Amino acid sequence: MRAASLFIVLLIFWLLLSGVYKPFLIGSGLAVAAASVFLARRMEVIDHEGHPIDHAFKAILVYWPWLIKEICISALKVSKTILQPKLDINPKMELVELSQKTDLGRTIFANSITLTPGTIAVEINKNSVLVHALSEDGITDLNKGEMDSLVSKLE
Amino acid sequence: MFEIATLCLLVTLGASLYRAIKGPTVLDTAQAVNSAGTVAVLLIAVYGFLSGRPDFLDLAIIYGLLNIVGTIAILKFFRFGNLGDDGDSVQKAQADD
Amino acid sequence: MTEILNLASWVSLSLGGIFCLIGGLGLLRMPDFFTRLHAASVIETLGAGLLILGMLFQSGLSLTSVKLIFILLLIFFASPTATHALARAAKVKGIKYFQKEGDND
Numbered sequence: 527m528r529a530a531s532l533f534i535v536l537l538i539f540w541l542l543l544s545g546v547y548k549p550f551l552i553g554s555g556l557a558v559a560a561a562s563v564f565l566a567r568r569m570e571v572i573d574h575e576g577h578p579i580d581h582a583f584k585a586i587l588v589y590w591p592w593l594i595k596e597i598c599i600s601a602l603k604v605s606k607t608i609l610q611p612k613l614d615i616n617p618k619m620e621l622v623e624l625s626q627k628t629d630l631g632r633t634i635f636a637n638s639i640t641l642t643p644g645t646i647a648v649e650i651n652k653n654s655v656l657v658h659a660l661s662e663d664g665i666t667d668l669n670k671g672e673m674d675s676l677v678s679k680l681e
Numbered sequence: 682m683f684e685i686a687t688l689c690l691l692v693t694l695g696a697s698l699y700r701a702i703k704g705p706t707v708l709d710t711a712q713a714v715n716s717a718g719t720v721a722v723l724l725i726a727v728y729g730f731l732s733g734r735p736d737f738l739d740l741a742i743i744y745g746l747l748n749i750v751g752t753i754a755i756l757k758f759f760r761f762g763n764l765g766d767d768g769d770s771v772q773k774a775q776a777d778d
Numbered sequence: 779m780t781e782i783l784n785l786a787s788w789v790s791l792s793l794g795g796i797f798c799l800i801g802g803l804g805l806l807r808m809p810d811f812f813t814r815l816h817a818a819s820v821i822e823t824l825g826a827g828l829l830i831l832g833m834l835f836q837s838g839l840s841l842t843s844v845k846l847i848f849i850l851l852l853i854f855f856a857s858p859t860a861t862h863a864l865a866r867a868a869k870v871k872g873i874k875y876f877q878k879e880g881d882n883d
Contacts, residue, residue, distance in 0.1 A: 542844045542845075542848075543739075543848075597823050598824065601819075601823050602824075608803055608807065608808075608817060615808075616877075616878045617812060617875055617878075619875060637858045638858075640819075640865075642819075642823075644819075646815055646861060646862070646865050649866060658865065682792070682832075686795040688795070689794075689796065690795065692799060693801065693821065694802075695802075696805050697802060699806065706873070708868050711864060712864050713805065719853060720821065723829050726846070727791075727833070735837065738849065742848060742849055746852070748860075749859065749860055752863065753859075759867070760867060
């Protein structure tokens with residue numbers, strides 16, 4: 527089931543990138559997609575981590591708009607800090623609790639932290655993530671737990 | 682309008698190359714090269730539009746892929762001294778010594 | 779309609795360029811390695827996002843815009859990975875992070 531959906535996704539990817547719709551090129555697209563799915567099956571990477579299509583729509587429709595809003599807000603904050611004549615920074619490195627149970631959830635959480643300017647996930651383990659923040663605010667915002675609960679809902 | 686974006690990107694590329702040359706440690710250089718790569722991807726895309734040839738976008742995609750692989754390879758090489766083994770086996774080898 | 783699209787594209791391309799310049803300035807001004815990573819992530823998020831948005835307004839609905847979206851997704855997925863790898867390498871190497879003076883606890 528997951529293999530079939532991976533095949534369709536790969537075929538659509540090929541067709542969008544190629545842009546030339548002749549029988550030979552569509553045929554090679556089919557062959558390449560089938561070969562990739564065969565290899566991925568042999569490597570046993572088609573699972574909920576390698577091809578998380580069942581989370582994808584929820585993530586795109588619910589989580590991404592919120593994440594983009596957060597990114598814009600914190601990028602503006604960091605730009606303001608850079609543009610000040612005298613640098614007013616107070617970097618902190620602290621542990622932040624996380625509540626995700628799967629590796630996929632923890633990866634999404636750490637990647638979201640790093641994607642947001644002003645905070646970087648430095649190290650991650652089972653219950654917490656070590657965050658470097660440009661100012662105290664970044665850590666305080668993460669400790670409020672809004673991003674954490676939104677990512678937990680995605681799992 | 683693409684001229685302005687191209688100019689801004691060229692200045693940013695210059696800034697990151699300055700950091701790559703001056704950066705006190707190897708990691709500063711790796712980081713500056715990584716952001717120079719991101720800027721170069723955008724520069725290729727914008728230049729494609731500036732010269733009216735959006736085919737350049739394919740080159741931008743390839744450059745982006747090479748950029749991430751290159752950064753990870755450099756970091757792995759500086760940490761372990763080779764590219765072949767995965768991290769765990771190397772750490773085990775160091776622990777056995 | 780074309781006028782509005784041109785104006786929107788002009789505004790977002792210029793804003794994207796300005797955010798890239800701010801990120802570049804941050805790369806030059808910031809005092810240590812970790813803070814420079816924060817400056818670089820401004821280029822990779824708002825700078826790249828606004829520039830690609832401006833080009834999307836110009837290309838309209840076509841295969842070109844699909845490729846632009848692929849570039850944006852590639853940058854958004856790859857840059858945190860590279861940033862995390864760099865930060866972790868610095869932590870393992872034992873690079874001290876910059877702290878405000880009189881705040882060394």
